[in-house]
Amino acid sequence: MNPAQPYLFLAAALFIIGMAGALARRNAILALVGIELMLNAANLSFVAFWRHGPHPDPQTGLMFALFSIAIAGAEAAVGLALIIALFRHRRSVSLEAAESLKG
Amino acid sequence: MHAIATHIWLIPLLPLLAAGVVALLPKRASTAAIGLATGSMGLALVLSLAAFLATLGGHADGAAHATHIGNFDWFRLGTGSVRLGFLLDPLGAVMLVMVSFVGLLIFIFSIGYMAHDPNRTRFFCFLALFASAMLGVVVANSLLLLFACWEVMGVASYLLIGFWYHKPSAAVAAKKAFLVTRIGDIGLFLGMLWMYHATGTLLFFDDGRGCLEADALTQLGGTAVRGGLTAATGIALLLLVGAIGKSGQVPLHVWLPDAMEGPTPVSALIHAATMVAAGVFLVARVFPLMTGGVDTPVGEGTSVALQAVAGVGALTAVFAACLAVAQQDIKRILAYSTVSQLGYMFLGLGTGGVAVGMFHLITHAFFKALLFLGAGSVIHGCHEQQDIRWMGGLRRLMPVTYATYAVGMMALAGVPLFFSGFWSKDEILHAAWSWAPSRWPFVLGVVGAFLTAFYMTRQMAEVFFGQYRGGVRPHVGHGIPEATHGGTAGGVHESPGVMTVPLVLLAGSTLVLGWLGTPAWPWFEAYLNGHSAHLDFGRLAAAWPMMLVSVVVVALGIGTGWWVYGRRSRVGATAPDPLESQFPRIFRGLQARLYVDELYDATVVRLHHVVSMVCGWMDELVLGGLVTLVGLGSRLAAFSARSLDELLVNLGFDAGCASTRWGGRGFSWLQNGSAQRYLGGLGLGLATLAILVLWGWRHG
């Protein structure tokens, strides 16, 4: 057992929970929440590797996480705007209301 | 050589061009059409005269120079080439002058005669076409070119006879003329083919290689086909068939009288002066062939072909003269007389050679054109009345026509000394008398001469003497109806100058021409044979017994005619003919043209019907069945092809389509629009990849 592993397991758990939720919830907002959780799991891995990784690079892992957070912010903003637009069209935030794009 | 000789082709070309241009003119441009046609004909006459003079000039140098030939390649075919050519020799030159002169006069006459016809433009187009074809026949130096012009002439003749096509009789007559002459043309065509097969050329004269020159003639005369005939005789007989058809000789004479349905100038042009003469001209042209390729002295007549010519001619001369006696239609009488005179020409050709026959052709052309145009003038004056029973007394009403007609009549009848017909007919009888093989042609000729004088006297008496009987028009006439007029003779008038001037000119020619061929001064014969004539009254003395016979016969004919018809003129139009009351059966038989048409109806036409019916059955049953069979076969093939298509091709295609659609349905199930399903797919892919990498690491 190396020092990074508990954090990695934690990140894995967070990822799996987020994924299960994103797949199972029908509310678009909560699916988005699940995706946010998965993203945070990735962030956690970055930080864990930065802290306990073998290379002496002082900043790269942190920078990854930092940019990831920024991107996640943008993603949340656009995703929520989409949800609002969807709601305006369908009067619902159910993902089943957005299934018209199909073969 | 004169320039005209090398440009002899201009003569037929001019009327042809005129015909072409006139054909393009609108109907109302009749003045232009008349001007063009007549002008071209006038030019052709000038050129013809020039050509004639050129041949005269050549005389001094001898016979060889009198003939000018211009040959050219029509088209090349493999190693050989088909060659055509033009020819100017005395025979052609004299024909050229005759045709263009008579033709021009007839054109001029037509201007007056057709003045009221709305289709004048068309008429002059056909007329010019016809004249062009005739001139082409005359100058052709190739049997092929001659044949082509010959056929164009047939077409033009058809068009002109049927010019008043709204008259059913005219349409029928045109068809009849076309078909009957076609029978003759088949003979001519076969003869032409045989000629080409045997000699390899259709040129008449080609510097020793032509088919009428010594080499070819010797070869043809030496080639024996079955029955003891030589190839020369066979070809000559076939060509004779063509000539018989065109010249209306027995037994193909039936079309000529019917052809009188056309306008009278047409009758004059075609059925007197030119076209019917083409047959005679053809025989004269190929005369070296007719003699069987052997240079027999004139009068011996040993060749089979010439015997046939003479026999046909003699028979026709009498036969047609008999029919002419009983006809009531002024033009029909002349038509039969034409047939009869053509018979004389054949007789002359057969017994006396080219000069004798051609002399009669030339003189006859003038006086027969004169007679026809005179008849046209009479018809015109009598308001399209053609039946001589309804005429009479025109002597006082139409003096110019009367005088000129009398000249023509006397020429035709053979009144001595001043009339050309006397000299030419006398020569024929003379030749027939001295013909070795048989005396029958002479006897028939004499009988024919008697009949000719008789029926011409009858006609004169009926038309010009006695009282005018046209006051009441019959409904059964040959003329165009609907021209009602009252009064006894008030409607009858002399024709205008444009019509009488040609008559006078023709009458003058008739009087003059006879002197060109008297026994004392046989200029015409000498001219044709290429040596100069000498005045020698001794020959006249030698010929006088024959002339005496001829004079007696003519006098008898005229006297009988006058005794029967002129002595006591007919009282009314419906009164029976004196001959009819005397010999009703014979007269009616003659009137019905000896039932030749009926005979043809019963034999040839019926046979034709039967053959057509058989052909129809053949067509329907055998060919139709065959066609149906082929149709069924193709339907079967199409059916099997369709089945193949549907079962193999389409099924395969359909299966492909179905699988594509099935696959599409499967994939479209995947593409269900649910984002979460896609995300699940991503997750599955990730898991699979992770597991694979994991285990691959371990075991790889």
Place this chain on the structure above:
Amino acid sequence: MTPWFLLFGGLVVVGALGAMALRNPVHCGLSLVVTFVGLAGTYLDLGADFLGLAQILVYVGAVAILLVFVMLLTRTGRGESPEVRPGGWWWGGLVAALVAVGLVGALASVSGWKPRSEPMTFPTVRDLGVALMTDFVLPLQLVGVVLTAAMIGAAILALPERRGGRVGRTPKGEEPEQ
């Protein structure tokens, strides 16, 4: 494995489970805040101070609040009948379990982990600022562009459409009655 790790890790897992499994979306949002706070604590425990603060600021202060706002905005009042698709947990659980097998298997199989060769130096905020302005200046600018585009896009997407305005996002005749 420090007590802090256990505490914050527990917060994270419990908060995440709550965020995904609670019925009421607003409760889910609040539970998500708990998760974010736990993550921030974990970052601090790992020595990434600035990142932990940023996590609090961005996620708790912005994203979570935004989420709750959207939840409130999109309430229809007719109740989100069933919150989970039929069989959704089965599907989600199956896929998640498979991914878990992969991840956990991978993590568990790791061996021969090298310890750090030299002592850890924790960068100060100043160091991070310098690094952002030097080595990472291009990504920083790009992130700025991305954020600007996202902001404009989000604003356009969320703007109430005017009658006769820009076309394209609303099928004709389906103008929502706001």
